[in-house]
Amino acid sequence: LLGYSAPGIEFLADRAFESSPNGNLLAREIAYQWWQALIVPKSPRDLWLKEGFAGYAALLYEESISSEAGFVQELKDTAVAALLHEDKSTIRNAYQLEEYSPEYNSILKSKGAYVLHMLRGVLGDEKFFKLLKEYVYNFAYKEASIEDFKALAEKIYGQDLTYFFSQWIEQNGVPQFQYEFTTYRVKDGFKVTGTIKQDLDTFRMPVEILVETDGKPELKKVEAVGPESNFSVSTFGKPRSTKIDPNQKILRISDEIRVATFIGKGDELKKLGEPTEAIGQYQKAIELNKRSSLAFYRIGEAFFEQRSYQSAANSFREALNGDLEPKWIEVWCHINLGKVYDVLSQRERALKEYQQALDTNDNTQGAQETAQKYIQQPYRYEGTHVVVR
Secondary structure, three states: OOEEEEOOEEEEOHHHEOOOEOHHHHHHHHHHHHHHHHEEEOOHHHOHHHHHHHHHHHHHHHHHHOOHHHHHHHHHHHHHHHHOOHHHOOOOOHHHOOOOOHHHHHHHHHHHHHHHHHHHHHHOHHHHHHHHHHHHHHHOOEEEOHHHHHHHHHHHHOOOOHHHHHHHHHOOOOOOOEEEEEEEEEOOEEEEEEEEEOOOOOOEEEEEEEEEEOOOOEEEEEEEEOOEEEEEEEEOOOEEEEEEOOOOOOOOOOHHHHHHHHHHHHHHHHHOOOHHHHHHHHHHHHHHOOOOHHHHHHHHHHHHHOOOHHHHHHHHHHHHOOOOOOOOHHHHHHHHHHHHHHHOOOHHHHHHHHHHHHHOOOOHHHHHHHHHHHHHOOOOOOOOOOOOO
């Protein structure tokens, strides 16, 4: 564990601190003062009221300090974490999983947080935050169940929410959206009409559709019900592209998220000391995205830890020839290639890589200091270790 919260006190592991405290971790652990200590889940089947709520509090903190694009990326990261083991249990039955296991964390913490974000999308900000406040006022120093929270949500929203809680709390499975559309020229501009498709028969959620145009973009919310739902969006400017759920308001699968999920599963296996199985997951990511620099980079790390230096170097080179996402891939590929050459006593080649790392001016995780260190003193293999980025 990186942190532990008890009434009135917080414990954080020393590895949670770098140059500054981990803000997301602090926000989540402090949130347990409300969602664990102040309001106690009535039974193990109600653990979402603790884990999901604390996780979403951390997301709300990130939203308060991030740009809109930055928060969308946080949501994507949360979606990946949620989908790692989403098929292992429903939120309601996740208490049967080993506490704080990868499966427990994926379903109750990550998916649990995302479910609250989706409920916010259904209710709207004003009613959602009113719900959270009244939940605290009504149940402070008491026990609460999911049914209690649902009843309060329905009272504030003024509509039945059985479909929502059934879909996201009592069942598992997430949609994968596909869509087709046609653009028409009309008297006052243009009209985009189309159909949203997904494979969950009982699915029902409000879905945002963004139409990018030559002028102002148009954003419309439609109620998607069942496998197919029609939509129509009017625009003044000529439409250029259409996106479904552009702000990541629905927990869903996509090719991008599926790639990230395979990489996430690989990371889990590598931490468990199963590098061969981890490499298999990274290769699945590459099958979907042949330019995934992150997947190639992770394979390079796994081979390096196994002292398979030729394979490691090949993988780091493939990463440099890929999409270079995230941006830190470039600088750390050069550093790791330098380490490979130092281990193999090819000092001139190592120095060239370290200099290329400096030339990126990217100091993610102290990359510049690390490259300078190995320019001054050759890298020496010191056994395996885990670097969290």
